[in-house]
Amino acid sequence: MTVAGRRTIVIAGGDGVGPEVTAEGRRILARIIDKRALPFELVDVEYGASAYNRHGKVLTEAAFAAMRDADAILFGATGGPEFDAIPAAARKAGNLLAVRRELDLFANLRPIKPVPELHETSSLKARVIDGVDLVIVRELVGGIYFGQPRGIEVLANGERLGTNTHQYTSTQIRKVTRAAFDLARTRNSRVCSVAKENVMEAGRLWREEVQAVRDSEYPDIELNHMLADNCAMQLVRAPKQFDVILTDNLFGDILSDCAAMVTGSLGMLPSASLGPLREDGRRAALYEPVHGSAPDIAGQSIANPLGSIYSVAMLLRFSLGRRHDADLLEQAIANALAAGARTRDIAMGGESLSTTDMGAAVLSELERLLD
Template identity: 70%
Template sequence: MTPLNARSIAIVGGDGIGPEVTAQGRRILALVAEKRSLPMKLMDVDYGSDAYKKHGRLLPQSTRVAMSEADAILFGATGGPAFDAIPAPVRKAESLLAVRRDFDLFANLRPVKTMPALYEASSLKRRVLDGVDMVIVRELLGGVYFGEPRGIETLPDGERRGVNTHAYTASQIRRVARAAFDLARTRRGRVCSVAKENVMEAGRLWREEVQSVHDAEYADVELSHMLADNCAMQLVRAPAQFDVIVTDNLFGDILSDCAAMATGSLGMLPSASLGPFQKSERRAALYEPVHGSAPDIAGKGLANPVGSILSVAMMFRFSLGLPAEADLIERAISDALVSGARTADIANGGKHVSTEDMGDVVVSKLTSLLT
């Protein structure tokens, strides 16, 4: 019987390599719960193309209920060739974008921290990698991904045109800015706001509102502004200059993938998508690796589970209130890499281990730390 005060975690493998990497994150959750005698209920639920085959829905009602009732969600990946056969209205109504909207997951945190053991896996020089430790805070519910109107239309002359709308309200900008400033207060106290105010009205509003929030509420935090194209260059020129970057939905998506190469692979990056605090101090939260479904390597044991495992560490830090355990998970990963364990994406063409084998090494290192 599950204890009444158990923390419930919804485990959503999803598509492609999602189930493979999520299985290793699940092992870490179960291990910490066992070693620390934490009452925890892990609920495995269906989502994605396999769920559609079984239930006729990408997001079955039972999964939606489990996710809404959980203290946190561990998510794998979504998308792939199988989605082409799913009706567009279903894909739109039950996509990950819709989940983010329904749970009001407005702030996406993407930490980027280099590890000396993986310097050779990066395309950047060692002198550039030293000291890189940043978090990209991406606004997750506005901008071009959600703006209306959108679509593909045929003009009177027969020309086809694709339309997407990039729009932000002041309240959307201000709440993600506060999330970034609050985070910076727990780190090195610096925020860089990134937009394209030189050519985009929404970008100008972004800069003005972030500056206004700073001046009124966060004068103790250092704020700078940077154009998005310059930020992309700076992330490969001198990434160690950044502490917290706050930016919009589209730029956050692009810039975090760019920053990932400092760590050696997109497979190394975790993320946390957080909602606002409720009166109960509870907040909706979804944790997932930044990489996608990678259908070309699904089922081959080649996927790197570290992004998922680090997402679990973020879950312990932000949702479960156990930062010491989060630190131990991160240390276990570092120890595993120092020992030479490498999945194919970070092996530089050398010897590599499978997804499950990498999980085995991290579990072994973490078990020693938890004893």
């Protein structure tokens, strides 16, 4: 969407701690846009329970139109008791799964790169996590979260039966495989494909299609295959063995939370959900922290905003083409942590900052680097 010659980035805080952490990502992004005189306007939209309470819809047509036309979306979180109280049909009509499907955000990137200053906050030994630098590429619009049939039914004998269908087409698998291989070419050209081909037909198809794409289109990529349960174990045993992990929707969801312990806190993790490149060279893209809505701490200003701020760095890198500024922002985060800035989840019982004070600490370090 263009407004007076300017392009747009949509900000949607959503539910729970989403608005709190997104506010910190937003003000840092706004500062970079202002400092660099970039032609982008930040457009705030309502999403989730607050939108439903005001408009009767989780996501209004106007808000979705803004998302659809934006150069990027910075998203907070969805879910929680207030969201769950919304009628099921209204939740389904505007939930995040629907947004992902409508915008074809098929490739979810979740980087795992622990900060040395926080090694002690991890449940793993420093020697295990030191030097880890991997990315999980998760297929995001297929698999068990979207498969049909699904639902809960009552059987003739009175028992209840819950059904979810795990299914993939070769086109879906090949599409995300190319995204993972393209990313690997910018890194160390190594991909580990993860599935459960030993017990799942969809997993066997996954392995066969990934291998076929590698053999025919990416002979320079080093590819190996790993069962999902083994991958979960390897992520906490020897995470340095991985460069790019390629996996499906369900396993990507689980494995990225497992990998979060490499960094010490789920609150540290960003993500990027990317659509296909369009003819104009742009793509739909949504950036969000991995941690979810955390309703138990919402409104207390104790949530860690670094997942959102790191997501801004990914937005700068992948949607705005500002790789140098993304590097500066990540350095600013490292500098703030080196100076002792901590939120409660990474303070290990020591002094901690509020959500806004942590954002201010990063912004202060960024100001020095931007000059």
